[in-house]
Amino acid sequence: xxxxxxxxxxxxxxxxxxxxxxxxxxxxxxxxxTFLLRNGCSLGLLFDPNKCLIIRDTFSAMEExxxxxxxxxxxxxxxxxxxxxxxxxxxxxxxxxxxxxxxxASKWExxxxxxxxxxxxxxxxxxxxxxxxxxxxRGTSQEENAA
Amino acid sequence: xxxxxxxxNFLVEVLRPLPTPQKRAxxxxxxxxxxxxxxxxxxxxxxxxxxxLIDIIRRDLGFHDEMQRFAGLQMKAAREAKREAGFDNxxxxxxxxxxxxxxxxxxxxxxxxxxxxxASLEIIQPSERVIEKTMEVCDIKTLxxxxxxxxxxxxxxxxxxxxxxxxxLHFCTLDKSDLGPANNPNLKLAYDQCGLIFxxxxxx
Numbered sequence: 001x002x003x004x005x006x007x008x009x010x011x012x013x014x015x016x017x018x019x020x021x022x023x024x025x026x027x028x029x030x031x032x033x034t035f036l037l038r039n040g041c042s043l044g045l046l047f048d049p050n051k052c053l054i055i056r057d058t059f060s061a062m063e064e065x066x067x068x069x070x071x072x073x074x075x076x077x078x079x080x081x082x083x084x085x086x087x088x089x090x091x092x093x094x095x096x097x098x099x100x101x102x103x104x105a106s107k108w109e110x111x112x113x114x115x116x117x118x119x120x121x122x123x124x125x126x127x128x129x130x131x132x133x134x135x136x137x138r139g140t141s142q143e144e145n146a147a
Numbered sequence: 148x149x150x151x152x153x154x155x156n157f158l159v160e161v162l163r164p165l166p167t168p169q170k171r172a173x174x175x176x177x178x179x180x181x182x183x184x185x186x187x188x189x190x191x192x193x194x195x196x197x198x199x200l201i202d203i204i205r206r207d208l209g210f211h212d213e214m215q216r217f218a219g220l221q222m223k224a225a226r227e228a229k230r231e232a233g234f235d236n237x238x239x240x241x242x243x244x245x246x247x248x249x250x251x252x253x254x255x256x257x258x259x260x261x262x263x264x265x266a267s268l269e270i271i272q273p274s275e276r277v278i279e280k281t282m283e284v285c286d287i288k289t290l291x292x293x294x295x296x297x298x299x300x301x302x303x304x305x306x307x308x309x310x311x312x313x314x315x316l317h318f319c320t321l322d323k324s325d326l327g328p329a330n331n332p333n334l335k336l337a338y339d340q341c342g343l344i345f346x347x348x349x350x351x
Contacts, residue, residue, distance in 0.1 A: 008205060042212045059215035062223050108201075109258065123251040128209055131201040 002094040006133035013040040016129035033067040149184040155192040156321040165207040175349040189300035271300040305341040323347040
C-alpha cells in the first residue's frame with residue numbers, strides 16, 4: 001500500500017495526503033488520522049478497492065479527534081474520469097491512484113466526476129489542495145507510522 | 148485610440164479573487180469596454196493564465212486552514228489556562244464558510260471567466276513574424292523563454308501598428324525587472340524603435 005504526499009508551496013507540510021489500503025477499517029482510519037495530524041495536513045483521502053474516504057480536520061482540537069469523516073464514495077466513482085492510457089482497470093490500486101493523482105495535479109478540469117456530490121468535494125476541497133502539486137510517493141503506512 | 152499591450156499579470160489581476168487596487172487592472176478593462184483603448188495580449192499569456200490561476204486562487208483564498216489551526220491553538224491555550232471566557236470560534240467558522248464558498252465559485256467559474264475576458268482582447272497569435280521577433284529577443288536581453296515569447300509577440304505587433312501609422316502605443320506590465328527598459332539600453336531602444344511606451348502598472 002502506498003502513500004502520496006502532495007505539496008504546493010515551499011512549505012514542507014503537505015496540503016493533501018492520499019493513502020491506499022486493502023480495507024479502510026476503523027484501525028486503518030485511526031492510523032491515517034494520526035498520520036495526517038503528525039504531518040500538519042488538514043485533508044486526506046483514504047482509498048481501498050471499493051471506497052474512498054475523505055477525512056478532514058475540523059480544527060476542533062489539536063489531536064486525532066479533530067479529524068472527521070467528511071464523506072465516503074465509491075473508489076471507481078471518484079476516479080471515473082481518469083484516462084487510463086492502456087493501464088488495465090485490474091492494475092493495482094496503488095498504480096491507479098498514482099495515475100489519477102498525477103492527472104488531477106496537472107489537468108484537474110478533466111477529472112471532475114459527473115456525480116454532483118463528489119464534484120462538490122472536488123470544487124470545495126480537493127482541487128485547491130491537489131492542483132499543480134508536487135507528488136511524493138512513500139512506502140506503506142505501517143512503515144511510516146512505525147518510523 | 149490608444150493601443151495597450153498587456154500580458155499574463157494583467158489577466159491574473161483581473162481574474163484573481165482579491166485584486167490589488169493600486170494596480171488598477173480592472174480600470175483598464177473598463178476603458179476598453181468604453182471603447183477608449185484596444186487591449187492586446189500575447190497568445191502564450193492566455194495559456195499561462197489557464198495553468199497559473201488556480202495557484203493564485205489558492206494564495207488569495209486558501210488561508211482558512213492556517214486561520215483555523217491558529218484558532219485551535221488559542222482554544223487549547225484558553226482551556227489549559229482554564230480561562231472562563233474561553234475562545235469564541237464562531238466568527239472564525241463563519242469566515243471559513245465564506246472562504247470555502249468563494250473558493251468553490253472561483254474554481255468552478257475559472258475557465259468561463261478566462262474565456263470571457265480573453266474574448267474582449269485582441270490575441271497576438273504566434274505568426275511567422277512573431278516567431279521571428281521572438282528569436283531576435285536574445286540579442287536584446289537575456290530572458291526566460293516565456294518572457295522571450297511575450298516580448299517577441301508585443302514587439303512584433305507594435306511594429307505592425309507603427310507601420311500602419313498608429314502612434315499611441317503602450318505596454319503595461321507588472322514585470323518591470325524582466326521587461327522594464329530602465330536598466331537596459333537595448334530594451335529601451337527596442338521599445339523606442341516601435342514607439343512603445345513602457346508602464347510598470349495599469350494606470351495609464
